[in-house]
Amino acid sequence: MSAQFQIDQGSAASDREQRHAAQTVDVCQSGSLKNREFRWRESVAQVAYYSGALNLLGWISQRYELQSDGRSWRPAIHRVASPKFLILCYPRVGTEGIPYYCTLPTPQFEMQMKFLREHFRVVSLGELCEELMNPGSPGNAVAVTFDDGYSDLYTYALPVLRKYEIPATVYLTADCIESGEVAWYDKIFLALQVAPAGPLDIPIRGAGRIELGSPQQRIDVGSQLVSVLRQTPALERNRFCADFERQVSLPAGKLAGRMLTWKQIDEMRSAGIFFGSHTLSHPALSQLAAEDVERELRESKSLLESRLGEPVLDFAYPFGKPQDCGPIAEAVAARCGYRSAVTTTWGINRPGSNLHNLRRVQLGDERVPAKFGLQIQKTFLMPSEPAVLPRTPNSPIMNRGRADSGTLVRG
Ligand SMILES: [Zn+2]
Numbered sequence: 001m002s003a004q005f006q007i008d009q010g011s012a013a014s015d016r017e018q019r020h021a022a023q024t025v026d027v028c029q030s031g032s033l034k035n036r037e038f039r040w041r042e043s044v045a046q047v048a049y050y051s052g053a054l055n056l057l058g059w060i061s062q063r064y065e066l067q068s069d070g071r072s073w074r075p076a077i078h079r080v081a082s083p084k085f086l087i088l089c090y091p092r093v094g095t096e097g098i099p100y101y102c103t104l105p106t107p108q109f110e111m112q113m114k115f116l117r118e119h120f121r122v123v124s125l126g127e128l129c130e131e132l133m134n135p136g137s138p139g140n141a142v143a144v145t146f147d148d149g150y151s152d153l154y155t156y157a158l159p160v161l162r163k164y165e166i167p168a169t170v171y172l173t174a175d176c177i178e179s180g181e182v183a184w185y186d187k188i189f190l191a192l193q194v195a196p197a198g199p200l201d202i203p204i205r206g207a208g209r210i211e212l213g214s215p216q217q218r219i220d221v222g223s224q225l226v227s228v229l230r231q232t233p234a235l236e237r238n239r240f241c242a243d244f245e246r247q248v249s250l251p252a253g254k255l256a257g258r259m260l261t262w263k264q265i266d267e268m269r270s271a272g273i274f275f276g277s278h279t280l281s282h283p284a285l286s287q288l289a290a291e292d293v294e295r296e297l298r299e300s301k302s303l304l305e306s307r308l309g310e311p312v313l314d315f316a317y318p319f320g321k322p323q324d325c326g327p328i329a330e331a332v333a334a335r336c337g338y339r340s341a342v343t344t345t346w347g348i349n350r351p352g353s354n355l356h357n358l359r360r361v362q363l364g365d366e367r368v369p370a371k372f373g374l375q376i377q378k379t380f381l382m383p384s385e386p387a388v389l390p391r392t393p394n395s396p397i398m399n400r401g402r403a404d405s406g407t408l409v410r411g
Contacts, residue, residue, distance in 0.1 A: 340356065
């Protein structure tokens with residue numbers, strides 16, 4: 001059977017997310033036509049940067065935004081009176097080992113943080129929430145967040161964050177930090193990396209037997225498989241993961257030391273880094289019973305607070321797309337006492353945004369400062385409608401063809 005599961009690649013995915021995914025693929029296709037197009041776009045961004053057009057775009061995005069009424073191909077430009085807030089989301093910094101689905105070289109991350117510090121107002125997530133609730137700030141601002149809590153953040157990101165005084169927030173998967181074990185989806189990616197080449201049985205609907213080949217093809221298979229499992233009821237998903245681990249034994253050496261330790265977290269806090277919750281075990285909340293959603297949010301908050309000795313006020317939904325969050329998570333986050341909750345729905349936030357349904361943007365793939373800046377300014381120009389979380393219970397069976405089925409596991 002083909003390594004591609006029979007998944008709708010996201011007919012409902014937003015154009016922006018599809019373009020972003022396409023750019024991600026471009027980076028992996030050196031020498032290809034698409035890669036040349038990617039470099040051409042970078043060149044255009046550099047011209048915009050060095051000609052001063054990027055500064056002009058920044059001036060415009062402070063005062064205006066684009067809106068489409070759906071009837072005309074040409075969006076209208078509207079004046080805006082309030083500031084806009086962009087939350088950047090990074091899964092990791094580093095290139096080796098878990099997580100296999102994402103790499104970000106440290107120099108590329110440093111370039112982005114340097115550019116942020118030099119060209120934007122950088123605030124902590126707490127300051128961003130305060131300004132969302134009490135507008136009147138001096139203008140657009142950017143906050144930096146990380147998900148999951150990989151140890152690479154201590155090794156590679158912390159020195160950069162210190163150097164440029166970036167008050168980032170890290171959302172911790174609490175049980176993974178407590179146990180030192182990586183989350184279930186990382187074990188799937190690792191299993192696919194270490195399994196011998198050839199056929200492998202994947203006993204889940206839509207898969208069957210697949211042929212494992214190159215490391216990149218294995219990552220693609222992992223992304224597809226995790227996308228399916230995100231939309232699989234928790235009991236069925238747990239059963240599959242247990243069976244899968246029995247089929248492919250995981251090398252302990254590749255699993256060890258991948259998550260932050262409490263000692264590292266303490267040192268990061270001393271350096272001005274903030275910490276929030278990312279649940280206990282990183283499930284797709286939409287696939288849990290109501291009491292389990294409550295437990296994931298409440299007990300992770302309680303565990304982190306007991307370890308950190310201070311209130312944990314901010315939360316990130318695992319995977320973060322509406323179909324991952326489900327219909328009740330937003331209310332549960334508010335009830336558990338979280339000040340804010342972030343999704344991975346692309347977009348900006350502004351005063352009046354729902355603090356338990358904030359949008360974020362992933363730009364880690366941008367390799368050139370000018371293009372990184374251009375993407376941020378373009379995002380500031382986009383309308384800031386709230387992310388729509390589903391309001392009706394999900395079907396207990398697998399849902400395919402939803403908004404981001406088949407996209408990478410990030411978040
Ligand atoms: Zn995550």
